[in-house]
Amino acid sequence: MDNKKSKKILSALMLFVLSLMMFVTTGRQRVLADDVAFVGQVSYVKGYSIRVYQVNGTGVASTDKLLLDGTLWKVFGSQDINGVQYYNVGGNQWVQAQYIKKYIAPEIPSWDGKSYVTVGYEPGYGIAVYQAPGFGNTLVSGLYLQNGTTWKVVGQRQVDGKTWYEVGTNQWVPADNVVPGQINATSVKLSVPYISQYTPVYAPWGCAGTAMAMLIDYEGPIVDLRTVQDNLPMYPTPGGQKGNVYTGVGFGYVINSIALTNYAHRWNNNVRNVTGANTETIKNLVLTGHPVLYYGYSSYQTDTNRNHCKVIVGYDNGNFLIHDPLYFSANDGAGSGGTRKLGYNNGYDNGAIYWSNLSKFNHEYAGSAMTIK
Known part of the structure; x- marks a missing residue:
């Protein structure tokens, strides 16, 4: 074997060994x-x-x-x-x-486009959206669903015993902070009991507690009205009512929706604050079986402060069915409330139970609302 050939073989062998050593x-x-x-x-x-x-x-x-x-x-x-x-x-x-x-994506059930969730968290805030169901998963960067907004449901899953809803491709929210429902009718009358703020407990300035009682009694348990009015959070408690519910002494404003929602949780944790909801969202909530408490006008007032709570219990053909607690009886009709004191109907002495068209409702409603899951 010549010297050149030997050198080539030796070089190749050394390269192989070096490669092996590196590996x-x-x-x-x-x-x-x-x-x-x-x-x-x-x-x-x-x-x-x-x-x-x-x-x-x-x-x-x-x-x-x-x-x-x-x-x-x-x-x-x-x-x-x-x-x-x-x-x-x-x-x-x-x-x-x-x-x-x-990761293998789960089978998503068939949805007919009639299922919705409404965000019920806290006024002015939104809830985070996840890329997959489960709190440990990655958030969708920069995406939050604002309180009171409604979203169509395209999927649902159970993870660790908790329900999650898919509201878009790889966009999931937990059931804890939303109110779910499915629209199966174009009109509805919910079996919400009418409760007066005059009887059996006389609380002329206690509309908030009375309206809350209607909301809770719809699902249960039945609340004691005297207990509700006696323990209503009052000023200076944050969000509390200013003014005695029985005498009106010192009255300035009713309890706000945040404080009232928290107070309602003493009886039922399913009460949700949906402040920010527009009229279409409220309609969908009612059509999916959720009565809505809202802040509006009373038949006695002459100012524009929304210091009165009522409950929407139905919907039909562009009209809401409303329970106004500021009457002695469910049978009291239009003109039997503040008209007798003011000498004229301010436009909101409509009776204990009445239908309001959406145009009139929009004039009264300013965004503060609650519902029950």
Whole structure:
């Protein structure tokens, strides 16, 4: 064998050995992202998290970041390091592949376009939207559903005993902060009892507590009116009523919707504040079986302060059916309230139970409302 040929063979052999040594030393094998890209779900121990690592040179280093069991993450690539397979979940962020399984979207039930949810959280705020059902999952960046808004439901799932609604592609909200319903009719009269703020408990300035009682009694339990009026949150409690419910002494305004909703939870946690709801949303709530308490005008007032609470209990052909507690009896008709004191009908002495067209309602309603799930 000539000298040149021997040198070539020796060079090739040394290159092979060097390559083998590099493989054994580093133990790394990168796989292109296109070969493994998928949505992965952390599969570990419920309530616990897996560690995220960084790849540095020939090994891995722990980071402070953790991924909670059940959460979803995009997998961009994989590589083997010292015999352990890792998945890349973005940038230099790697997790052990044994704790990631391919996420398979659940079957979504067929919906007929008649199911809705209305956000019932807190006035002026919105609720977060998740990319998948479950509190540990990734939020939809920058998307919040404002209080009082209504959204069509396209899917529903149970996760850890809690109901989640899909309101758009990969957009999920928890049932805790929404009021669900399905519209199956174009008109409805709900079986909400009429309750007077004059009898059996005489509270001329107690419309809020009385209207709240109607709302709660619709679903239960039956509340004691005396207890309701005696314990109504009062000023200076935040949002409390200013002025005695029995005598009117010091009256300035009724309890606001936030304080009244919180007060209602003493009897029923399903009462929700839907302040911000527009008229269409209120109509949908009523059509899906949810009476609505709103703040409007009384038959006695001459100002434009919305210091009176009433309850919408029905809808038909562009009209709301309303219970006004400011009468002695459910049979009291138009003109039997404030007209007798004012000497004229201010436009809101319509009787204990009456129909109001949406145009008139829109003039009275300014956005403060409550309902019950």
